[in-house]
Amino acid sequence: xxxxxxxxxxxxxxxxxxxxxxxxxxxxxxxxxxxxxxxxxxxxxxxxxxxxxxxxxxxxxxxxxxxxxxxxxxxxxxxxxxxxxxxxxxxxxxxxxxxxxxxxxxxxxx
Amino acid sequence: xxxxxxxxxxxxxxxxxxxxxxxxxxxxxxxxxxxxxxxxxxxxxxxxxxxxxxxxxxxxxxxxxxxxxxxxxxxxxxxxxxxxxxxxxxxxxxxxxxxxxxxxxxxxxxxxxxxxxxxxxxxxxxxxxxxxxxxxxxxxxxxxxxxxxxxxxxxxxxxxxxxxxxxxxxxxxxxxxxxxxxxxxxxxxxxxxxxxxxxxxxxxxxxxxxxxxxxxxxxxxxxxxxxxxxxxxxxxxxxxxxxxxxxxxxxxxxxxxxxxxxxxxxxxxxxxxxxxxxxxxxxxxxxxxxxxxxxxxxxxxxxxxxxxxxxxxxxxxxxxxxxxxxxxxxxxxxxxxxxxxxxxxxxxxxxxxxxxxxxxxxxxxxxxxxxxxxxxxxxxxxxxxxxxxxxxxxxxxxxxxxxxxxxxxxxxxxxxxxxxxxxxxxxxxxxxxxxxxxx
Numbered sequence: 001x002x003x004x005x006x007x008x009x010x011x012x013x014x015x016x017x018x019x020x021x022x023x024x025x026x027x028x029x030x031x032x033x034x035x036x037x038x039x040x041x042x043x044x045x046x047x048x049x050x051x052x053x054x055x056x057x058x059x060x061x062x063x064x065x066x067x068x069x070x071x072x073x074x075x076x077x078x079x080x081x082x083x084x085x086x087x088x089x090x091x092x093x094x095x096x097x098x099x100x101x102x103x104x105x106x107x108x109x110x
Numbered sequence: 111x112x113x114x115x116x117x118x119x120x121x122x123x124x125x126x127x128x129x130x131x132x133x134x135x136x137x138x139x140x141x142x143x144x145x146x147x148x149x150x151x152x153x154x155x156x157x158x159x160x161x162x163x164x165x166x167x168x169x170x171x172x173x174x175x176x177x178x179x180x181x182x183x184x185x186x187x188x189x190x191x192x193x194x195x196x197x198x199x200x201x202x203x204x205x206x207x208x209x210x211x212x213x214x215x216x217x218x219x220x221x222x223x224x225x226x227x228x229x230x231x232x233x234x235x236x237x238x239x240x241x242x243x244x245x246x247x248x249x250x251x252x253x254x255x256x257x258x259x260x261x262x263x264x265x266x267x268x269x270x271x272x273x274x275x276x277x278x279x280x281x282x283x284x285x286x287x288x289x290x291x292x293x294x295x296x297x298x299x300x301x302x303x304x305x306x307x308x309x310x311x312x313x314x315x316x317x318x319x320x321x322x323x324x325x326x327x328x329x330x331x332x333x334x335x336x337x338x339x340x341x342x343x344x345x346x347x348x349x350x351x352x353x354x355x356x357x358x359x360x361x362x363x364x365x366x367x368x369x370x371x372x373x374x375x376x377x378x379x380x381x382x383x384x385x386x387x388x389x390x391x392x393x394x395x396x397x398x399x400x401x402x403x404x405x406x407x408x409x410x411x412x413x414x415x416x417x418x419x420x421x422x423x424x425x426x427x428x429x430x431x432x433x434x435x436x437x438x439x440x441x442x443x444x445x446x447x448x449x450x451x452x453x454x455x456x457x458x459x460x461x462x463x464x465x466x467x468x469x470x471x472x473x474x475x476x477x478x479x480x481x482x483x484x485x486x487x488x489x490x491x492x493x494x495x496x497x498x499x500x501x502x503x504x505x506x507x508x509x510x511x512x513x514x515x516x517x518x519x520x521x522x523x524x525x526x527x528x529x530x531x532x533x534x535x536x537x538x539x540x541x542x543x544x545x546x547x548x549x
Binding site for chain 1: 188261
């Protein structure tokens, strides 16, 4: 009997509290470990993709580039310079022309 | 340099080969809304493959693709089930992850489920493990007393909750014309959740902000791959940070945050673009001079013009940090090019949000914007939340029809009829149009 009253009491309390969303009990915050996909696919195109494969995949996967629309050569040149100057990509200066050439060939509009 | 207690928890093995989730494949094939745009499911082949092969070896031909209605190619994106704590998502980039929410998810409810909530990271060094027993939130800088708060100390502060839209500054960038570089999102770089946490104000008060403080800077556990690249940090003005609405969330839709959405703590900046909603928040620094770090001074800046709009090629424009969101509305039950029966009243519905204030009205036009009819609004979950809208449209004649939807917010701001343009692809909020065929 006493157990029943306690249960009803608890139920009534739950009803009262449920009118305000933020007294709801949250699940305990638990330590979390996940695996993230590697994203290690290479750029297609054989040897024409060597420079972009060697220099660009440390910071981001190839799909970011492959999902871009066709853009002018000047835009791709600026993008590669931004990666070097702003985001500190350690790109060998002698590879810049090959990377831009690949981008213009696969994503160029002029 | 101060020792960061969270530093030992990072370190992702870049060579790890992911194992595809077996249970996730059923979801995409079960979608029955009017967004049936998975192109090549090959689900039978996939099942045969799954029966006989290791899941790690799901072959390339088993890829599922979705076609986004972008103005030019490439329009196809992979559908992915491979990310932890995430269901079916549109893959924009694998590393660091850019995952887009498919539009049909927004048709199912006003809150976006955690496992379908979009994901956007800047740098690829993302801790893949967070121990809540050793995690600390540091508060320092121009304060009376530096703090190093454990999760249990944070959980013991007064709790608040708030429904709020989180939207990427570049949501819908893929629709910009001329096209611009960046994540080529369709409309799914947004979501709405009930956030539960503590007020940033309470945390700042505990540290005691000194006179002369002007900004508060936020940093998370993610780091650049290249050590001298600019770490991702964002700042808010001191009055904004302490306004009692900005919060530190430890729960999202009544569950702890998915790791990719910022576990264990995320800054919530209601009404402002997601760039300020720092994920895996671990460091709060009160500044007595303006934050000139790259991510405030150069990245995420917009032209200081109406709708952040400029003409392509225009130069010499004053730039300011992106800030408040603007009103938007979307169709969620009708995809571009959908067929509907002629001579019937077509149910039309979707979601809207007001930006930095609530939704006043959502109106629909079926005559190219000459006249507008109000729609019925769903339950109000607060001014920062998505709001559902619905109506019916009689389409008596066979042939093509265009429907337009327009949100006006409580401040009287209305979606523009022509799209804005800027070099970063930010702040798109033009009136959306869907073309239908009545047959």
